[in-house]
Every structure is written in structure tokens, then in C-alpha cells.
Amino acid sequence: MGGHIIGYCAAALCMAVSGTIYGRWKGKKGNKELVFKALATSMAVILALEAAWNTDSPHRWLITAGLVLCMAADVLLELKFLCGVVAFGCAHICFLWALLCSSEIRLYTVAMTAAMYLIFLAAFAKCLPQLGALKVPAVIYPALLCGMAALAVTYGIQNQSFHAVTMAAGGICFVVSDFILARRYLMEKKERWYGIAVLVFYYSAVYLIAL
Incomplete structure (x- = not known):
């Protein structure tokens, strides 16, 4: 257990x-800074890969695949925004x-999904009319995100293991991160704290999901 804690702390520090x-x-x-953006997410990928290798469970391998897609999306989002959105959508799938x-x-899963989606x-x-070609992804992506977060909370409630609880927390952090990002992008918020908040919640999300 001590080795795992050291690994978790080292990954968090590198991230x-x-x-x-x-x-x-x-x-x-x-674009040189994108190396460090992807490197940060790669810490979560390494943690998830170790867990998948040790347990060999479909759940863990799918989590690892999702985090690999997140790492790819980190780069794609800034090179070609739509490709990044699609990659993140595939990660949530x-x-x-x-x-x-x-x-x-459960019924509460559906209710949570609907509530978060309606808030989005x-x-x-x-802002939707001004998005042009991004209008359809802007409607579909939040549905996937909110469904993932609601099901992650459901998973946490039903299993109550360490991973289940961190998965639930990670799902919520992902929603908060993307909500702030959408507000920053669509409403052209330039304040520095928006960017900091997006990164803090996003990296918290992928880290917690990996544990």
C-alpha cells in the first residue's frame, strides 16, 4: 500500500x-507547451494502465482507453478544436x-443527467446560434459528459470502493472543468482565473478517474 501512495503522490506532483x-x-x-499539457495527462494514463494491468478487468482497460483519448484530445483541442471535442466525446463513451x-x-442517474444537461x-x-459547424457537437458533447458524470456518481454510490468514490469525484470535476471552459470560450472571458480553474478541475478529474 505504501508503494501505491508514493506512486500516487509522484504522479500528482509530476502532473x-x-x-x-x-x-x-x-x-x-x-505549440511547444502542448508537450507539457499531454505529459500532465500521461500521469493519469500511467496510473490507470498499472491498475488495468494488475486487475485485467474490462472496466479498468476502458478507463485507460478513455484517458489515452483525453491525452490525445489535449493536443487536438488546440490544433483543431472540433477534432479535440470529438476525441473527448470518444473518451466519455x-x-x-x-x-x-x-x-x-437508476432513476436518480437519469435525473442527475437531465439536471446537469439542462443547466448547460x-x-x-x-450562444448556440453563433457556433456554426460546432452547433451539433455543442449539443451532443454535454449530453455525453453529463451522462458520464451521473453514472460515475451512481457507480460511487453502488460500489463505495476507493476507486468508485474517486471516479465519482472525477466525473463531477470533469463537468465543472468543461462548464468553466465553455463559459470562457463562448462568452470570451479573459480573466486569468478561468484558465487556472479549467486546468485545476480537469487535471483533478483525470487523476481521480485513474485511481
């Missing part, structure tokens, strides 16, 4: 350092698949 470098270099080094293998959908739609409905 924090890499994420900080990316945040400081963003927009100043061409992997997470959903993993959770469906390990938990059962209500917050950004006025």
Missing part, C-alpha cells in the same frame, strides 16, 4: 509541475462503457 509549465507557457512558445459494466442505471443548455443557449 502539477507539467500542468503549471503548460499554463505559464500557453500562447508564448508556439469509453468511461460510460466502463461504468455500464460496473453499475446499474440554459447557460449557453444564447
Whole structure:
């Protein structure tokens, strides 16, 4: 157990350092800072891969696949935004698949999904007409995200293991991160704290999902 704690702490430290470098270099080094953005997420991939290798469970392998897609999406999002959105959508499909293998959908799962999705739609409905080709992904992606987060919470309630609880927390962090990102992107919020909050919640999300 001690070895696992050291590994968790080392991964968290590397993620924090890499994420900080990316945040400081963003927009100043061409695309070089994307290496550190992906490197930060790779710490979560390594943790998930170790767990998948040790347990050899479909749930863990699907989580690993989803995190690999997140790492790819980190880079794609800034090179070609739509490709990044699609990659993140595929990541959430992997997470959903993993959770469906390990938990059962309840009425409260559907209610949570609907509530979070309606909050997204209500917050950004006025911005949809101006999105053009991104309008359809902007409607579909939050549905996948909210469904994943609700099912992650369901998984946490039904299993109550360490991984189940961190998965639930990770799902919620993902929603918060993407909500702030959408607000920043669609409403052109330039305040520095928006960018910091997005990174903190996003890296917390992938780290917690990997545990």
C-alpha cells in the first residue's frame, strides 16, 4: 500500500509541475507547451494502465482507453478544436462503457443527467446560434459528459470502493472543468482565473478517474 501512495503522490506532483509549465507557457512558445499539457495527462494514463494491468478487468482497460483519448484530445483541442471535442466525446463513451459494466442505471442517474444537461443548455443557449459547424457537437458533447458524470456518481454510490468514490469525484470535476471552459470560450472571458480553474478541475478529474 505504501508503494501505491508514493506512486500516487509522484504522479500528482509530476502532473502539477507539467500542468503549471503548460499554463505559464500557453500562447508564448508556439505549440511547444502542448508537450507539457499531454505529459500532465500521461500521469493519469500511467496510473490507470498499472491498475488495468494488475486487475485485467474490462472496466479498468476502458478507463485507460478513455484517458489515452483525453491525452490525445489535449493536443487536438488546440490544433483543431472540433477534432479535440470529438476525441473527448470518444473518451466519455469509453468511461460510460466502463461504468455500464460496473453499475446499474437508476432513476436518480437519469435525473442527475437531465439536471446537469439542462443547466448547460440554459447557460449557453444564447450562444448556440453563433457556433456554426460546432452547433451539433455543442449539443451532443454535454449530453455525453453529463451522462458520464451521473453514472460515475451512481457507480460511487453502488460500489463505495476507493476507486468508485474517486471516479465519482472525477466525473463531477470533469463537468465543472468543461462548464468553466465553455463559459470562457463562448462568452470570451479573459480573466486569468478561468484558465487556472479549467486546468485545476480537469487535471483533478483525470487523476481521480485513474485511481
